[in-house]
Amino acid sequence: MCERSFRSFGIAATIRTDSHVLFGPDELLPYDGSAIFTPDFLDAASADQLFTDIEATTPWESVEIVVFGRRVKEPRMSAWVNVDGRPYVYSGTARHAHPFTQTLDHLRLLVEGRTGHTFNSALVNLYRNGDDSLGWHADDEPENGREPIIASVSFGAIRRFDLRHRETKETIKIDLTSGSLLVMSGATQHKWVHQVPRQRKVRVPRINVTFRRLI
């Protein structure tokens, strides 16, 4: 039994929360939501190709947001993509929508096929190196719906992803590998916050695409 969970987990060596293997091979959260990790969603060659294509074809923007009343630049590049041209509003910023490129549309179909859910938007992030990061937050904007399903695909550098429960403060840490898929759903955005911390030793870029469904 133990051996089965271990093998189906696939990336046991990079998971630092061994006890959570008990809750299911791919389920990272012990309670109050779901975060299902699929490390082998894409093979290495496809992930490399998608990285190159998304990096070249995305209209990257460096965005200013308001934090505690001050305007600061986000420590990463990003682009908001939506099928209907709808903007996305967060942290005092309204993101202009870009259309899906052929590659992002292809990726969207793959994610929809795997998850059984449909998505009409994506936030595409480029972490140029380990100095780039994303602070603690939840994707709990009203336009994501009450219990949003957020499907996140990673390419390039392996970066850490942390989930922290808002009340118990329990923290789950995982390495998001190239070609992996992480699907957060249920109460996750209400009960947990997540971050991609700075990792100074990382010198290569990472791209992350989070598919969402604006309502």
Ligand SMILES: O=C(O)CCC(=O)C(=O)O
């Ligand atoms: O880069 C990641 O893995 C997370 C991205 C994320 O949380 C977001 O775009 O809201």
Ligand SMILES: [Mn+2]
């Ligand atoms: Mn997020």
